[in-house]
Amino acid sequence: xxxxxxxxxxxxxxxxxxxxxxxxxxxxxxxxxxxxxxxxxxxxxxxxxxxxxxxxxxxxxxxxxxxxxxxxxxxxxxxxxxxxxxxxxxxxxxxxxxxxxxxxxxxxxxxxxxxxxxxxxxxxxxxxxxxxxxxxxxxxxxxxxxxxxxxxxxxxxxxxxxxxxxxxxxxxxxxxxxxxxxxxxxxxxxxxxxxxxxxxxxxxxxxxxxxxxxxxxxxxxxxxxxxxxxxxxxxxxxxxxxxxxxxxxxxxxxxxxxxxxxxxxxxxxxxxxxxxxxxxxxxxxxxxxxxxxxxxxxxxxxxxxxxxxxxxxxxxxxxxxxxxxxxxxxxxxxxxxxxxxxxxxxxxxxxxxxxxxxxxxxxxxxxxxxxxxxxxxxxxxxxxxxxxxxxxxxxxxxxxxxxxxxxxxxxxxxxxxxxxxxxxxxxxxxxxxxxxxxxxxxxxxxxxxxxxxxxxxxxxxxxxxxxxxxxxxxxxxxxxxxxxxxxxxxxxxxxxxxxxxxxxxxxxxxxxxxxxxxxxxxxxxxxxxxxxxxxxxxxxxxxxxxxxxxxxxxxxxxxx
Numbered sequence: 001x002x003x004x005x006x007x008x009x010x011x012x013x014x015x016x017x018x019x020x021x022x023x024x025x026x027x028x029x030x031x032x033x034x035x036x037x038x039x040x041x042x043x044x045x046x047x048x049x050x051x052x053x054x055x056x057x058x059x060x061x062x063x064x065x066x067x068x069x070x071x072x073x074x075x076x077x078x079x080x081x082x083x084x085x086x087x088x089x090x091x092x093x094x095x096x097x098x099x100x101x102x103x104x105x106x107x108x109x110x111x112x113x114x115x116x117x118x119x120x121x122x123x124x125x126x127x128x129x130x131x132x133x134x135x136x137x138x139x140x141x142x143x144x145x146x147x148x149x150x151x152x153x154x155x156x157x158x159x160x161x162x163x164x165x166x167x168x169x170x171x172x173x174x175x176x177x178x179x180x181x182x183x184x185x186x187x188x189x190x191x192x193x194x195x196x197x198x199x200x201x202x203x204x205x206x207x208x209x210x211x212x213x214x215x216x217x218x219x220x221x222x223x224x225x226x227x228x229x230x231x232x233x234x235x236x237x238x239x240x241x242x243x244x245x246x247x248x249x250x251x252x253x254x255x256x257x258x259x260x261x262x263x264x265x266x267x268x269x270x271x272x273x274x275x276x277x278x279x280x281x282x283x284x285x286x287x288x289x290x291x292x293x294x295x296x297x298x299x300x301x302x303x304x305x306x307x308x309x310x311x312x313x314x315x316x317x318x319x320x321x322x323x324x325x326x327x328x329x330x331x332x333x334x335x336x337x338x339x340x341x342x343x344x345x346x347x348x349x350x351x352x353x354x355x356x357x358x359x360x361x362x363x364x365x366x367x368x369x370x371x372x373x374x375x376x377x378x379x380x381x382x383x384x385x386x387x388x389x390x391x392x393x394x395x396x397x398x399x400x401x402x403x404x405x406x407x408x409x410x411x412x413x414x415x416x417x418x419x420x421x422x423x424x425x426x427x428x429x430x431x432x433x434x435x436x437x438x439x440x441x442x443x444x445x446x447x448x449x450x451x452x453x454x455x456x457x458x459x460x461x462x463x464x465x466x467x468x469x470x471x472x473x474x475x476x477x478x479x480x481x482x483x484x485x486x487x488x489x490x491x492x493x494x495x496x497x498x499x500x501x502x503x504x505x506x507x508x509x510x511x512x513x514x515x516x517x518x519x520x521x522x523x524x525x526x527x528x529x530x531x532x533x534x535x536x537x538x539x540x541x542x543x544x545x546x547x548x549x550x551x552x553x554x555x556x557x558x559x560x
Contacts, residue, residue, distance in 0.1 A: 004432065005184045011037040011155070012410040013403070014190035016162050016175065016224055019048025020392060021383025021399030022196035023145040027104075028403025029194075030152035034410055037188065039177060041197075041493075042219055043158045044146040049198060049217045049384065050392060053139035055325040056256045057105070057112060058132045058360065058393040059098060061120070067130035070095055077361045078560040080127045080285045083519050083538045084237050085362040086558055089388045092370035097397035105141070105396060108148045112136045123260030126360060127285035133260055138392075139325050160186060161493050162223065163431050165193070165231040165379070166424075168417035172378025175227075176427050180493040185431070187424050189417070191410040194380040194402050195366055197224040199356035199390075200504045202447060202497070204241070205455045206352040208251055211447065215244055215251040215351040221497040222355065222504035224385055228366050229507060229545050233374045236387035236540040236556070237364040238504075239511035240523045241353035241459050243290045248303070248349040250333045253326035259283060261319045263308050265293065265348070267301040287358065287520045293350050294460075294522055305345035316342075353459040355508050356384060358520040363390040367542055372402035373409070378417075380406045387540065434495045440485030443498040449477060450502050458509055460522035467513040474506045510551035511541045 013029040015022045018040030030036045040047055060073040074095070077085050106112055112134050114121050122131035150156065162177040174189040200222030202211045212218045229235060244255050245265070264272050264282045277292035278284035284292075293304055308316055324331045339346045357364040366374050366381035368388055373380050382402035384390045389398040434440070457470035481499050486492040517533035518525045539557035546552040 002183070004428070005182070007184060007186045009037065009186065009188045010416060011035050011188065011190050012192070013037070013406045014039065014175070014188055014193045016193060016195050017048070017197035017383070017385065018042075018044035018146070018156070018158075019196060019198060019383060019395070020050055020142070020145065021385075021389065021395035021402070022194070023149050024104075024396050024399035025194045025196060025382050025403035025406065026149045026154045027152060028400045029407040029410075030149070030154050032404070032407040034407045036154040037157065037190070038149060038154055039157045039160050039162055039188070041159070041161045041180065041223070044149065044156055045143045047219070048142070049220070050138065050326075051142055051217065052327050053325040054141060054392055055135060055138055055322045056123075056260070056392070057102075057134045057136065057138075057396075058391065059102060059134055060132060065130060072129060073132070076127070076129055081359040081361040082560060083534070083558060084240070084358050084540070086388050087560065089368065089370050090361070093372060093389060093398035093401040094394050097401050098393075101393070101397035101400065104400070109144045110136070110138060110141045123256070125256055125259040125283050127280060127283070133256060135260065135322065137325055157186070161496060162227070163496060164427050165227045166419055167231055167376065168420070170377070171417055172376065173417035174419050176424060176431070178431055178492070180489055183489050185428055187419055189419055191413040191416055192378050192380060192406040194372070194382055194406045195224045195228060195385050196382045196399065196402075197385045199354060199364060199384045200225060200501060201354045203355050203451065203454055203501050203505055203508075204353040204459045205451045206251060207246070207349055208249060211451065213251055214354070215246055215253065216354055216356070220384070221501050223497065223500045225365055225507070226500040226503040228374070228379065229503070229543070231376060231379070232545060233376050233379055234367040234542050234544045235365055235507065236367040236542045237357060237362060238355070238508050238543055239515050239541055240356065240358040240364055240520065241508070242356040242358065242523055243353050243460065244286060244351045245289060245293055245348050246351045247330070247334065248347045249337075250330065251351050252330045252333075254323050254330060255286065257319060257322040258306055258308075259289075261315055261322075262311060263306050263319070265289070266305050266307045266345070267296045268303055269301060271301075272307075273301070285359070287523050290350055291522050293348070297350070303347050304349070306348050307345050309345065355504055357390040358523040360391045363387050363394075367540070371405040372398065373405060378409065378413070380409075431496070432492070434484050434486035435492055437483075437485035440483045441480055443484060443486070443491065443494040446477065446480055446484060446498045447501060450474065450498075450505055454505050458512055461525050461527050462512055463526065463528045464513065467509050470509045471506060471513070474502060474509065477502055507543055507551055511543050511553060514541045514553040514555070
């Protein structure tokens, strides 16, 4: 192992995670004259959940329609995300920022309006009272955001994996990380940190059999969920496991494109079945769509298909084009499988679960207030890494809100907190230890055992016994962490990801055990408590690290 080069950096605002929320956070802080550092495990031009592109942005536009107002939108949020979305925070981080968010996306060079008509092309799905989705070509959105961040003078560290957060007298001091290509070690001091590292994937077995062929970004592995938890930060909405409906054999986005254009699910009897599950049928909230698909498959009426035969030729052409905005190869896959625009039915299935938000209208992770701050001074969060923000619309709007709050905090902080040199040396030794091992356990072995436990015990059906058993099994894997080895820097990154996935799995199971009800099934379905209990559980399960290192929980009610 070669000598490790060390870098010491100081900044006003550090953004950990260069996805959508993180880049808008950086824009906000930089526009307020702060020194901003963006740290990204991949590369900010094509990283995160929308690294390949996206085709929809949710917005109310005050068009004069009764469903197209702030009040109607908030009523919708309170209806479909009840018990997980805090309306006061939602209004502060999304509604207050929405108008400027739409303008900012277009200002940096991505058209939300149809170039021919000059109007928004809007579609309806997921329980919306009207067409809230703006359908657009977001293939270049991520590179254009990255270009704007660089234009504003932000310093960017690509290919750096953050390993731990550090406090001083209960307040943020900074963090450490290493470059996954060169091995260089970084110690960063910052007045404020905004965590925007997405949700936790690769935690469950994939329907394709490949843990990296997932519906969502496989590089999002709960790294900062674990680090924040260890630093004493409270997390919320961690009990939910999110799933969707995808083409069989290819876990790719496409749900909103299909249903927004009017496609419908049918079973092997050629029957539409969603009307039996929800009064809105194929325009129901996502969790009802997935729940309905699971029931059809379980009761022997599968396979299930996406039926596009009733769409016009123009609608089908638009649909197939849109399906390529998220993942270039999805239309190619469909053609190779023999599906064509003439109306052949596309076989679908339920995707793998992931630890993530239960709705497009909230998040899962670091518990934030209306200023996007956590319970630890100096630590803020945005996007899917927070408990109240997710999906493109909130990451663009709320990410910017987080940047404004972090910038304000940094300006008010007179002194930067010190990093304890002994703790930094201990962390450096811990980070590189797997590289020094000649023999040991491979990261993929640990991950596969974790995926077996989670899939068998709490994904998506769970009980008290299954959860307690999972917690016990996952806890026994702690001993294996010391035996993990890395043959090179790529392996080293994977080793740390695997350890984070295992720790987040324990947190998820503990939170699910505390919620003795079912909510947003199948995202949280307790077979021993199959009903939704709004009397006792309409609110957040908040988790925090206990004095003994265990997961402690408390309940925080939400009012609507």
